[in-house]
Amino acid sequence: MGERAVKNVLISGASIAGPALAFWLTRYGINTTVVEKASSLRGGGYPIDIRGTALDAVERMGLYPQMRAAHVDSQSIAFVDERGAVIAKMDPEAVTGGVRGRDVEIRRGDIATILYAATKDKANYKFNDSIAALDEHADGVAVTFASGDTGTYDIVIGADGLHSNTRSLIFGDESQFEKYIGFCFAGFTIPNIFGLDRSALAYTLPGKNAVVYAGNDGGPAHAFLIFRHPTSPFRKRIADEDKRKLTASMFEGVNGWIVPQLVEDMRKAEDLFFDAVSQIHMPIWSRGRIALAGDAAHATSFLSGQGSSMALVGAYILAGELATQPNYTSAFEAYEKLARPFVEMNQALVEEGKHIMIPDTQEELDARNAMFRRMAETPVGNVVRKADSRQIHSALALPDYS
Ligand SMILES: Cc1cc2nc3c(=O)[nH]c(=O)nc-3n(C[C@H](O)[C@H](O)[C@H](O)COP(=O)(O)OP(=O)(O)OC[C@H]3O[C@@H](n4cnc5c(N)ncnc54)[C@H](O)[C@@H]3O)c2cc1C
Incomplete structure (x- = not known):
C-alpha cells in the first residue's frame, strides 16, 4: 500500500x-x-x-x-379515516420493506x-x-x-x-x-393523547398525510403534517413563521380526524422541524x-x-x-x-414510498386503502412495495x- x-x-x-x-x-x-x-x-x-x-x-x-x-x-402503523376509525393496521415492515x-x-x-x-x-x-x-x-x-x-x-x-x-x-x-419530490413536511412534538406506544396512526388525504407516532421512551408523541406543494420552498429563504403559515394553509378546511388540533399544535410548537422532501x-x-x-x-x-x-x-x-x-x-x-x-x-x-404514504388522487387513495384492508385481513409481509x-x-x- x-x-x-x-x-x-x-x-x-x-x-x-x-x-x-x-x-x-x-x-x-x-x-x-x-x-x-x-x-x-x-x-x-x-x-x-x-x-x-x-x-x-x-x-x-x-x-x-x-x-x-x-x-x-415499532409494532404497528394504523391508517385511520376522518372519524379516526381504523382502515387497516399493519406491521411497519409491511410498508417499509424492512x-x-x-x-x-x-x-x-x-x-x-x-x-x-x-x-x-x-x-x-x-x-x-x-x-x-x-x-x-x-x-x-x-x-x-x-x-x-x-x-x-x-x-x-x-x-x-x-x-x-x-x-x-x-x-x-x-x-x-435538488430533485424536489413534490412534498414538504412539518414535524413537531405533541402530547401523547392516544397513549401510543411504539406505534403510529396516519390519516391520508390525496396529496396530504397527518401522522402521529410514539416510540419506546414513554415520552410525548410526534406529529408530521406532510403535504404536496408545487415548488420547493427552499429555492428562497423561508422564515420560521412562513413555514407554519404554509403548513396551516395546506391543511385549511381539513376537518377530519384530529387535523385541526394538529395544525394548532404545529403553530405553537417550539421544536418545529420543517423541510422539503427532496433528493440530491x-x-x-x-x-x-x-x-x-x-x-x-x-x-x-x-x-x-x-x-x-x-x-x-x-x-x-x-x-x-x-x-x-x-x-x-x-x-x-x-x-x-x-x-x-x-x-x-x-x-x-x-x-413507491410516495404512492404508499401520499397518493395523489382520491382514486389512488381508495385503491391503496383497499389494498391495505386486504393485507390487514391476510397479512403476507412485504406486499405493499412492488419492487x-x-x-x-x-x-x-x-x-x-x-
Ligand atoms: C422525518 C425523517 C425521517 C427519516 N427517516 C429515515 C429512515 O427511516 N431511514 C433512513 O435511512 N433515513 C431516514 N431519514 C433520512 C436521514 O435522516 C438522513 O438520510 C441521514 O440523517 C443523513 O445523515 P447525514 O449525516 O448525511 O446528514 P444529516 O443527518 O442531515 O446531518 C448533517 C449534520 O451536519 C451538520 N451541519 C449542517 N450544516 C453545517 C455546517 N455549516 N457546518 C457544520 N455542520 C453542519 C448538521 O447540524 C448535522 O449534524 C429521515 C429523514 C427525515 C427528515
Whole structure:
C-alpha cells in the first residue's frame, strides 16, 4: 500500500455520515477533525431505519449490539379515516420493506450518539463552528472557520446534510442538485393523547398525510403534517413563521380526524422541524480535494427510508478507499464508482414510498386503502412495495479493506 497520501482530514457535520467516516478514518490511522455547527451533539429526533448492506457496515464497526439496544421496535402503523376509525393496521415492515428482528429502527440522535461515543477519543470534534471558506492549493486545503480559527487539511469531506454548506461552497447553489419530490413536511412534538406506544396512526388525504407516532421512551408523541406543494420552498429563504403559515394553509378546511388540533399544535410548537422532501443528485461527488458524503452527496429523502443506510455504507467505502488507494483522486473515483449505483437504486425507492404514504388522487387513495384492508385481513409481509425493496437495500456487497 505504501505511505498514505491522505493523513489529515476535515469532515463537516457530526450526525451519521460524519462520525461514521471518522470511525473508519481513525481506525486506519488517519488524523480526523469533525466540525459541527450545533453547540453539542443533537440527541433524540425521529426514528430512522438501518437495513440491508448498512447493517453489514454497522457489524464491521462492532456497533450492532449497541444499535439494537436502542431499537425502537415499532409494532404497528394504523391508517385511520376522518372519524379516526381504523382502515387497516399493519406491521411497519409491511410498508417499509424492512426485516423484523434484523433491522435497526433507531432515533437519529441515538445513532449519532453511538457513533460519536465510538469516535470522540480518536477524532477531534469541533462543535459550534462551521467552514466559512475553503482555499485549495497544491499541498492541501486551507480552511477558515466561522469562529476565525484556521487549519490546513489534506482533504475536506462535506457530511453536512441535505442543505450542505460544503457543497454550496464548492459546487454552488443547492437548486442545481435538488430533485424536489413534490412534498414538504412539518414535524413537531405533541402530547401523547392516544397513549401510543411504539406505534403510529396516519390519516391520508390525496396529496396530504397527518401522522402521529410514539416510540419506546414513554415520552410525548410526534406529529408530521406532510403535504404536496408545487415548488420547493427552499429555492428562497423561508422564515420560521412562513413555514407554519404554509403548513396551516395546506391543511385549511381539513376537518377530519384530529387535523385541526394538529395544525394548532404545529403553530405553537417550539421544536418545529420543517423541510422539503427532496433528493440530491450530483453529476460528481468530489472536486479536487473536497468530496461529499451522506445526504450532502446523495440525499434519498425519507420517503425512500434509506438515507441513513446510504450514509453508513458510503462512509465505510470512502474511508476504505482512502486507506487503500494510492491517492485521494483515485480514492474519490473508486468510492463513487462503487457507491453510486447502489445509492441510485435506493433513491429510486422514493416513487413507491410516495404512492404508499401520499397518493395523489382520491382514486389512488381508495385503491391503496383497499389494498391495505386486504393485507390487514391476510397479512403476507412485504406486499405493499412492488419492487423488491429488500433486495435493493442489500444490493451491494461491501468490499473488505482490512
Ligand atoms: C422525518 C425523517 C425521517 C427519516 N427517516 C429515515 C429512515 O427511516 N431511514 C433512513 O435511512 N433515513 C431516514 N431519514 C433520512 C436521514 O435522516 C438522513 O438520510 C441521514 O440523517 C443523513 O445523515 P447525514 O449525516 O448525511 O446528514 P444529516 O443527518 O442531515 O446531518 C448533517 C449534520 O451536519 C451538520 N451541519 C449542517 N450544516 C453545517 C455546517 N455549516 N457546518 C457544520 N455542520 C453542519 C448538521 O447540524 C448535522 O449534524 C429521515 C429523514 C427525515 C427528515
